[in-house]
Amino acid sequence: MKKILIIVGVFLSVLFLWLALKDTNIDEIRHAFAEAQLWPMIPMFITLFGFYWLKALRWSVLLSPSHRVSGNKLVPAMMAGAAGNNLLPAHFGELVRVYFAGKKFGISKTTVLATLVVERLFDLIVVLVIFSVALMSGEYSAKFYSGAVFLLAVAVLITVASVLLTLYTRKITDFLENRLTVLSAGTRAGIAEQIRNLSTGLMALRHKNLYIEVILNSLVQWLLMAACLYCALLAFDIQVSPMVAIVILGFTVVGLTLPTSPGFFGTIEYCFVLALSAVGVEPSKALSAAIYYHLPAWIVVTVVGMVLLRVYHLSFSDTRAELAES
Numbered sequence: 001m002k003k004i005l006i007i008v009g010v011f012l013s014v015l016f017l018w019l020a021l022k023d024t025n026i027d028e029i030r031h032a033f034a035e036a037q038l039w040p041m042i043p044m045f046i047t048l049f050g051f052y053w054l055k056a057l058r059w060s061v062l063l064s065p066s067h068r069v070s071g072n073k074l075v076p077a078m079m080a081g082a083a084g085n086n087l088l089p090a091h092f093g094e095l096v097r098v099y100f101a102g103k104k105f106g107i108s109k110t111t112v113l114a115t116l117v118v119e120r121l122f123d124l125i126v127v128l129v130i131f132s133v134a135l136m137s138g139e140y141s142a143k144f145y146s147g148a149v150f151l152l153a154v155a156v157l158i159t160v161a162s163v164l165l166t167l168y169t170r171k172i173t174d175f176l177e178n179r180l181t182v183l184s185a186g187t188r189a190g191i192a193e194q195i196r197n198l199s200t201g202l203m204a205l206r207h208k209n210l211y212i213e214v215i216l217n218s219l220v221q222w223l224l225m226a227a228c229l230y231c232a233l234l235a236f237d238i239q240v241s242p243m244v245a246i247v248i249l250g251f252t253v254v255g256l257t258l259p260t261s262p263g264f265f266g267t268i269e270y271c272f273v274l275a276l277s278a279v280g281v282e283p284s285k286a287l288s289a290a291i292y293y294h295l296p297a298w299i300v301v302t303v304v305g306m307v308l309l310r311v312y313h314l315s316f317s318d319t320r321a322e323l324a325e326s
Helices: 002-021 026-035 041-063 071-087 093-105 109-135 141-167 169-178 185-206 208-235 242-255 267-277 283-311 316-325
Strands: none
Touching: 002 267, 002 283, 026 283, 041 071, 041 109, 041 208, 041 283, 071 093, 071 283, 071 316, 093 109, 093 316, 109 141, 109 185, 109 208, 109 242, 141 169, 141 185, 169 185, 185 208, 208 242, 208 283, 242 267, 267 283
């Protein structure tokens, strides 16, 4: 299965890179970089690390029912996982976080994995909402309004489902195991067990204040990432609404749910070109902005994550060995 994911990820990355490149011109890209501004790189990195810091704070909240670990202490694990995603295929960098948290804080792998699933759930909800709002904005509304309404409805349904799962885990699992007889007993038990694991990650959200805190944290962190992307547009004097950066973000998050090659190369570039072409930006300029954001961010996040792994005397090989044993 792992090999299949890697092969599919490489194929999709090559495909997306070809789609991003096919209408571009090397001379135009070279000219765009010659005129690009460097100052947006400063706020770009500030917002990028603000994004990861907020992710660590949110992770701390999700872990709080079973382990009291401050967000600041979780930042190294967060950055190590991000570096892993930059160097390992198919999002396997998240397993680095699992190993890091277990080794340094004694948190069980099941608990960490449950919180990672819940993270993805809230990322999806928030990104769908802001993506929908951006698609309804003036630059996109005529083309994507109906799609935006559909995505907003999906976000609402996911939110309602997560609330119901948080409040009624036992009733839901009892129904699955004892009433849903159209499925085999083994299938029912497996689904119920997965729901219990997910409920472990949702445990902190049974407190209304923490639920609101996680939602607000998720909103701010993804708006920071949109601001990070917008900095790349400013560098090339691409004069569009900040809502366009949110649309790029939405396409990127959707694209990154697919298996990818290490570092997400190809996927991010095509998402920039796809979102910007819809508002009349030339593919060469769109691709230039993608490279301006992606390559420096990849280098800095990877270096920081690898340095932190070294500081804490951990490595990717240790991660692979530990997870293989378990």
